[in-house]
Amino acid sequence: MTKRAESKYKINRRLGVNLWGRAKSPVAKREYGPGQHGQRRKQKPTDFGVQLMAKQKLKGYYGNIGEKQFRKYYEEAVRRKGDTSENLIEILERRLDAVVYRMKLAMTPFAARQFVNHGHITVNGKRVNIPSYLVRDNDVIEVKEKSKQLVVVLDAAQSGERDVPEYIEIDHRQMKGRFLRAPKLSDVPYPVQMEPNLVVEFYSR
Template identity: 85%
Template sequence: MTKRVEAKYKINRRLGVNLWGRSKSPINKKAYGPGQHGQRRKSKPTDYGVQLMAKQKLKGYYGNIGERQFRRYYQEAVRRKGDTSENLIELLERRLDTVVYRMKFAITPFAARQFVNHGHVLVNGRRVNIPSYLVRDGDQIEVKEKSKQLVAVLDAAQSAERDVPEYIEVDHRAMRGRFLRAPKLSDVPYPVQMEPNLVVEFYSR
């Protein structure tokens, strides 16, 4: 297990938000940062600090993506036509592990990444074990037949913590779904406010 997975709830406490809207999050009981200095009074953040926090929040939400890979998403978003911040969200939402999470085949983005890595997911009938694989409009995502009765998958599908967004359709009895279209920022069901425009400002400094 990587440090990124082990420290997922430390991300919540460091950022001061319940990033994934989970009832188990320690931020619900300890609304301050981790460590012996976590309860110190915080000074007003600079513009740079605000932008950095927005980046860490967005990067952390998607399973704490590595900095190099996250920067590549920004560069691709800049290269594409249209609003850069909307393009960035679209790229992140097209990740296969994100789609698996949105379809409620996994309980967290970290679990979704591991689920894809272990080869439990089919895209258009073909096994894909790359979490960063970008799904296209109309692609069918399905849990492999032997994996459909896994307790973790059934628990995630039945969880009432979140709903499947409108840009995705899913049949939990068949454990398959379809990515219908690229979402706008307003379509994405973030439990906390995300500010990709500040992320764009951070990288374009």
């Protein structure tokens, strides 16, 4: 097992949830945390603890985004008009690696980030290798011609683990799709309950 996979599953076990809804998750076998003290009786969390857990879940889901960058997303969400928690979700879902994951061009957010990093994706015909690049409405995302027959892409496209959400369209024969619109929280197919309002409370303390 790679260090990346170990880290990913450690996030699942630490949070006690199957964050990406995958059958391989260790939480499907045991719901307690990692380490020799993982089975200790859990105390009732404080308000701070609940808010922190909500933040860790959301950060972890998108490939364990760094704290500095995640805080920048929050600050941008505050600056925008409308509901801050909805704005935060919109920004996260516009990340190129998140869009690649939603299109089922990669099995996990971690794999999607690596796929973008390695230059396999174009946006509106131009190669983009920055996972945090924010796509716009109607941007066209496509796998580079030389990469369309990669086994990892074909396996992800054929996976039945999840569906492509309505705010994205994809033609898996051409490995080409479009980001149609910004989603609302209710549109995003999270396997577990996300509470961005608690994340907003955490940062606004």
